[in-house]
Amino acid sequence: xxxxxxxxxxxxxxxxxxxxxxxxxxxxxxxxxxxxxxxxxxxxxxxxxxxxxxxxxxxxxxxxxxxxxxxxxxxxxxxxxxxxxxxxxxxxxxxxxxxxxxxxxxxxxxxxxx
Amino acid sequence: xxxxxxxxxxxxxxxxxxxxxxxxxxxxxxxxxxxxxxxxxxxxxxxxxxxxxxxxxxxxxxxxxxxxxxxxxxxxxxxxxxxxxxxxxxxxxxxxxxxxxxxxxxxxx
Numbered sequence: 001x002x003x004x005x006x007x008x009x010x011x012x013x014x015x016x017x018x019x020x021x022x023x024x025x026x027x028x029x030x031x032x033x034x035x036x037x038x039x040x041x042x043x044x045x046x047x048x049x050x051x052x053x054x055x056x057x058x059x060x061x062x063x064x065x066x067x068x069x070x071x072x073x074x075x076x077x078x079x080x081x082x083x084x085x086x087x088x089x090x091x092x093x094x095x096x097x098x099x100x101x102x103x104x105x106x107x108x109x110x111x112x113x114x
Numbered sequence: 115x116x117x118x119x120x121x122x123x124x125x126x127x128x129x130x131x132x133x134x135x136x137x138x139x140x141x142x143x144x145x146x147x148x149x150x151x152x153x154x155x156x157x158x159x160x161x162x163x164x165x166x167x168x169x170x171x172x173x174x175x176x177x178x179x180x181x182x183x184x185x186x187x188x189x190x191x192x193x194x195x196x197x198x199x200x201x202x203x204x205x206x207x208x209x210x211x212x213x214x215x216x217x218x219x220x221x222x223x
Contacts, residue, residue, distance in 0.1 A: 004156070033211070042120075042202050042213030043157065056210045090156050103211065105156030 002026070004093050004106035012112045013081050021076040021109045025093030031055075032074040033103060034066055035090040043090055049074055050096075078111075086113045117141070118203055118214035126220045130192050135217040137203035138185045144205075146186045148177055151200040151216070160188075193221045 005024045013019050025032050031050040035043035048056035049068035063079045072093075078085055088110050092103040121136050137146065145164045149157035161170050163179035163186060170177045174197075176189040190197055198221050206212040 035211075035213075040215070042118075042204070042215050043211075045206075045210045045212070048210060056207075058210065092156070102159055102162075105158070107154065107156050 004091055004104050006089075006091050006106040006109050008109060009107070010110045010112075012114060014114050015081055015083060017081050017113075018077070018079050019081060019111060021078075021089050021091075021111070023074045023076070023091030023093075023106060025072050025074070025091075026104055029093035029095050029104075030072055031094045031096065032068055032072065033092045033094075034074070034076045035092065036060075037088040037090055037108070039087070046076070081113045083113050086111060118205060118212055120201075120203060120214035120217050122217060123215065124218045124220075126222065127193055129194055129221055129223045131221075132189070132191050133193055133219070134187055134189045135201055135219070136185065136187050137214055139205070140184065142183050144183070146179060146183075146203055146205045147211075148186070148188055149202040149204060149213075151202060152198075157202055190219075193219075195221045195223045197221050 007022045033048040034046040037043040045058040046060050047066040052068045066076045068074045088108040090105050090108045092105045094103045119138050145162055147162045148160045151157040161177045166181045166183045168179045174191045178187045200216045200218050202213050202216045204211045204213045
């Protein structure tokens with residue numbers, strides 16, 4: 001079975017541009033979470049979606065938005081990119097929305113903002 | 115805000131040595147998880163500890179959850195080059211994991 005897949009793997013943008021990152025969860029998983037990992041740091045929580053509804057939001061500006069589609073795939077959108085948005089963006093999926101569920105991470109999208 | 119502090123930040127050891135990395139917080143966590151992340155990959159879950167004082171073993175890795183559920187440790191016996199990676203602890207509610215900054219482990223042969 002395929003794991004969590006993210007696209008693209010690498011992306012280079014310039015300041016002020018917009019970016020869309022995509023995530024396909026493991027088949028059967030209904031919950032998707034997004035994390036930002038800056039070099040040298042642990043992942044920071046951005047959003048969590050369960051059954052197409054936002055169930056959690058981290059401390060990120062409104063330039064960051066996300067959505068989940070009927071097939072449970074998800075997109076993370078970032079507007080007006082800043083140099084500080086350069087990071088590895090990780091998507092994680094889990095079987096259910098609550099409880100002690102295991103989160104399975106994708107390999108991430110490496111975003112560089114120039 | 116729940117914070118997790120990991121120490122040391124970086125560890126470079128010879129193959130065969132033992133090591134311990136720590137994860138500490140001033141907050142109580144219902145559970146803590148340990149992940150290992152290799153370059154170019156996402157974190158992979160190693161273990162979840164739930165009960166205060168719990169000890170779990172995974173081959174040469176031993177994980178312990180503090181009695182007060184505020185801290186945890188990971189001990190590796192006879193480290194091997196394949197253990198090289200970033201070790202992350204994480205905790206929090208079901209819909210929002212809080213991660214520590216991680217410990218970078220390098221095992222030299």
